Amino acid sequence: MSYSTEQVFAALRKVIHPEHKKDIISLGMVQELVIEDNKISFSLVFNKANTTNIANLKKDCVAAIEAGLGNTVEIRGNIKAMTIKEDETESSLEGVKNIIAIASGKGGVGKSTVASNLAVALAKQGKSVGLVDADIFGPSVPKMFGLEDAKPEVTNRNGKEIITPAEKYGVKMLSIGFFVNPVDALVWRGPMASGALKQLLFQGDWGKLDYLLIDLPPGTSDIHLTLVQELAVTGAVIVSTPQSVALADAIKGINMFKGEKINVPVLGLVENMAWFTPAELPENKYYIFGKDGCKELAEKINTPLLGQIPIVQSIREGGDSGTPVAVDENTITGKAFYDMASNFIDIVESRNTNRLTTQRVLIDENSKGCSTN
Numbered sequence: 001m002s003y004s005t006e007q008v009f010a011a012l013r014k015v016i017h018p019e020h021k022k023d024i025i026s027l028g029m030v031q032e033l034v035i036e037d038n039k040i041s042f043s044l045v046f047n048k049a050n051t052t053n054i055a056n057l058k059k060d061c062v063a064a065i066e067a068g069l070g071n072t073v074e075i076r077g078n079i080k081a082m083t084i085k086e087d088e089t090e091s092s093l094e095g096v097k098n099i100i101a102i103a104s105g106k107g108g109v110g111k112s113t114v115a116s117n118l119a120v121a122l123a124k125q126g127k128s129v130g131l132v133d134a135d136i137f138g139p140s141v142p143k144m145f146g147l148e149d150a151k152p153e154v155t156n157r158n159g160k161e162i163i164t165p166a167e168k169y170g171v172k173m174l175s176i177g178f179f180v181n182p183v184d185a186l187v188w189r190g191p192m193a194s195g196a197l198k199q200l201l202f203q204g205d206w207g208k209l210d211y212l213l214i215d216l217p218p219g220t221s222d223i224h225l226t227l228v229q230e231l232a233v234t235g236a237v238i239v240s241t242p243q244s245v246a247l248a249d250a251i252k253g254i255n256m257f258k259g260e261k262i263n264v265p266v267l268g269l270v271e272n273m274a275w276f277t278p279a280e281l282p283e284n285k286y287y288i289f290g291k292d293g294c295k296e297l298a299e300k301i302n303t304p305l306l307g308q309i310p311i312v313q314s315i316r317e318g319g320d321s322g323t324p325v326a327v328d329e330n331t332i333t334g335k336a337f338y339d340m341a342s343n344f345i346d347i348v349e350s351r352n353t354n355r356l357t358t359q360r361v362l363i364d365e366n367s368k369g370c371s372t373n
Contacts, residue, residue: 002037003069006354011068015060018053024061028232028357031082040065041078054081093201093231095208096130098348101227101236101257101264105249107138107218110272111239114309115215116144117326117333118237121341122211123170124329130165130212132204133175134197134223141215142177145169146322152178163203169327172209174200194226201230211348219249220256228262232358235267235351237306237344242271242293250294254301264358267306267347269298270340274308282332285310304347307340309333 012030013023024030024044033042044057058079065075093099102118104111112135119131133141142148145168152174153164165172176196206212214233217223227233236257240250250269257264271294275285288311298305312333325331329338 003035003040003073005033005035007069008033008035008040008042008065009353011064012061014064014068015057017057024057031356031359032080033356038072039074039078040069041075041080043080043082046081046083093206093212096206096212097209098211098234098352099214099231100211100267100348101214101216101224101233102239103216103224103236103253103257104218104239105251105253106246109218109239109241109246110309111218112140112144112215113324114237114239114270114272115213116141117324117337118341118344119171119173119211119213120169120324120326121329121337122345124326124338125341125345127210127345128208129171130204130206130209131171131173132197132200132212132214133173133177134200134214134227135217136176136196136223137217139175139177139180141173141175144322144324145171145173147173147178148322150178161203162205163200164205169324172204172206174204176200194222197223197226198230220253224256228264229360232360233264234348234358235265237267237270239270239272240294240297241273242287242290242295244290244293246289247293247297250297254303265351265355266303267344267351268304269294270306271295271308273311276311277332279312304343306343306347307336309336309340 009025009030013025015024016022017024017027017029020027029045031043031045034040044054044061046054058081061079062075065073102111102115112133115131119129122129131141133139142150145166147166147168150166152166155162155164163174165174166178167173214227216227236253238250238253238257240246254266256262257266271292273289274294275287275291277285295305295308310333325333326337326341328334
C-alpha cells in the first residue's frame with residue numbers, strides 16, 4: 001500500500017510543538033519527506049540545538065502516523081532529527097507568512113506593473129502585503145506608487161539600523177529608488193547589488209505580513225541567487241507576454257526556479273499584454289503580440305495560469321501617475337488584477353497545504369554548485 005503526501009501531512013498536523021503551540025507542518029519542521037510504498041521517512045527540523053523536545057516529538061510523530069495511516073505503515077526508526085542555527089536574517093522576517101518572487105525571463109514584459117498591481121489587489125482583499133523593489137538597477141516601484149519623493153525613516157534599534165517602509169494603498173514597500181537620485185545610473189558590481197537587496201529585506205520593519213512580494217530584475221542574476229540563499233521563498237510567479245521571444249526567455253526563468261538545486265515552486269504564470277482593448281471599444285480584443293501564448297505554455301508545463309492582463313491606456317497612465325489600476329476593481333484591468341489576486345491566494349494556500357516548506361539554497365563554494373537546507 002502506498003500513501004500520499006496529503007495523508008502524511010494530515011496525520012502530522014495533529015502533532016503540536018509544546019513551545020510554539022502550533023502543529024509541526026505549519027511550523028515547517030517536516031522536511032525531506034520520502035514515501036516508498038508503506039515506508040515513510042522524513043527529517044524533523046529544530047531551530048535550536050539544545051531543544052529538549054526532540055525525543056518526545058519523534059514519539060508523537062510515530063504515534064500520529066500509525067494512528068492516521070494504520071499499523072502497517074513503516075515509520076519507526078525512519079525519523080531523523082536535524083538542528084539548524086537560528087540566525088538574524090530569519091528572525092527579522094519571522095512575521096512574514098509567504099515570500100513570493102515575481103520574475104520574468106526578459107525586460108519589457110510589465111513585470112513591475114504586475115507586481116505592483118498584484119500587491120494592491122491583495123491589499124484590497126484584506127491581506128497584509130509588502131513589496132520589495134529588488135530591480136536594483138532599474139527601480140520603478142516609487143514612480144508606480146507616486147512616491148518618488150518618499151524618504152523612508154531610518155532609526156537605530158538595539159544597535160541596528162531599521163528602515164520604516166513607505167506605505168500607500170495598503171502596501172508597505174521599500175526600493176533602492178528611495179535612496180538614490182532617480183536620474184543617476186547605478187553602476188554596481190554584483191556583490192554591491194546583492195548587499196543592497198539584503199538591506200531592504202532584513203533592515204525593513206515589515207512586521208506581520210501575509211505576503212511579501214519581491215519584484216526581481218529581468219532574467220537570472222546574482223540578485224536571484226542572493227534571494228534563494230537568504231530566504232526560504234514560498235514560490236515564484238513568472239510574467240511574460242504571449243509572443244514567442246518572451247516565452248522562450250520565460251522558460252529559462254521557470255527552469256531556474258524549478259531546477260533541482262533551487263527547487264522553488266512556480267505558483268503560476270501571468271500573461272501580460274494578452275490583447276489590446278481600446279477604451280472607446282471595450283468589447284474589442286486585438287492580439288497584437290499573439291494569442292494565448294502564455295496560456296498554452298502553462299498548459300504544456302502543467303502550471304496554473306494566474307491571469308491574462310489586457311493592454312489598455314489606463315495601465316500606462318496609472319503607472320505614470322502613481323495610481324495602479326488595481327485600485328479600482330470596476331475597470332477592465334482592475335478586475336483582471338483583482339481576479340488574478342484571488343487565484344493567487346487560492347494557489348498559495350494549496351501550495352502550503354500540499355507541499356513541504358521551501359528551504360534556503362546553500363552554495364558549495366568548492367564545487368560552485370547549490371544545495372538546499
